[in-house]
Amino acid sequence: MKIVAVEAIPFAIPYRKPLRFASGEVRTAEHVLVRVRTDEGVVGVAEAPPRPYTYGETQDGILAVIRQIFAPQLVGLTLTERETVHTRMARTVGNPTAKAAVDMAIWDALGRTLDLPVTALLGGYTDRMRVSHMLGFDTPEKMVAEAERINDDYGITTFKVKVGRRPVTLDTAVVRALRERFGDAVELYVDGNRGWTAAESMRAMKDMADLDLLFAEELCPADDVQGRRWLVSHLDIPFIADESVPTPADVTREVLGGSATAISIKTARTGFTGSRRVHHLAEGLGVEVVMGNQIDGQIGTACAVAFGSAFELTARRAGELSNFLDMSDDLLANPLTIRDGHLQVPPGPGLGIDIDTDKLTRYRTDN
Known part of the structure; x- marks a missing residue:
């Protein structure tokens, strides 16, 4: 070997x-x-x-x-x-x-x-995950239309909405339109990719307080230490650290410092060995975990679902596993398929995929 x-x-x-x-x-x-x-x-x-x-x-x-x-x-x-x-x-x-x-x-x-499948080597909790789909910047009408298509074609009922534009009303209007269209039939959370200040983030979250959001992710930069701690201390939903936690040490700093209350694990960023460290750390700290997406292709998505399916904590929430749908093609001999809102781990040894x-x-x- x-x-x-x-x-x-x-x-x-x-x-x-x-x-x-x-x-x-x-x-x-x-x-x-x-x-x-x-x-x-x-x-x-x-x-x-x-x-x-x-x-x-x-x-x-x-x-x-x-x-x-x-x-x-x-x-x-x-x-x-x-x-x-x-x-x-x-x-x-x-x-x-x-x-x-x-x-x-x-x-x-x-x-x-x-x-043996990688997911079995890691933990073997289940063989599939619910799927969350990321919606990128566009008008409310176009973002709602995309969500309708993804819901109709793939049965996906969890959506991560990209926010962080100015004025904040550009994005709060989108989230409100999605909630009005789908009611409580879908789960919604927002990701700012560090685009707002802490004050803008707070204003946006107050505007969306009635929309029953699951999470807020990286609304403002991690290097605004005081502003971010202030923001997180005033939120009543989990605040996900993503780009700010590329290592287990960063996870410890953000959570213990009061700058985050949940973690995004991305296998594209920490592999399986590092992601397992982050998972166990999050489990010990008692924070929620979401399997994130690095805008992966199908190979990267197969890695993400293999890891996410291996543990109860990561399989608990819908994983961001669908953005390969926006690619014009991919490298897999047998493409991944999302059915009824779920992605199954490809069967077979290793990752179960072939180029x-x-x-x-x-x-x-x-x-």
């Missing part, structure tokens, strides 16, 4: 429509496919999505750090030496999605070697 190669392959797949939010927008999935090969011929895969406006990573940067730094450090290790893998990659500052993809590809290879080699040839950008 020794690692003999760690490969990084850039690819680009356009979105049918851009996803817009307070910290940027995504028009094309310019991601990196990571493959880990073993001496037994097993290949594990994962996906690294660059988010320069969030973590400072670019596609070229991910390729460079994996090919030039991580691969030489990891070749020769076994698939079970995951703590050694973690320690060696941790020597390099930053690069969270590059590290996460390498980690998850190793877990996938281990599951394939042992003929379509023809699609990889078509979309890779290093030919």
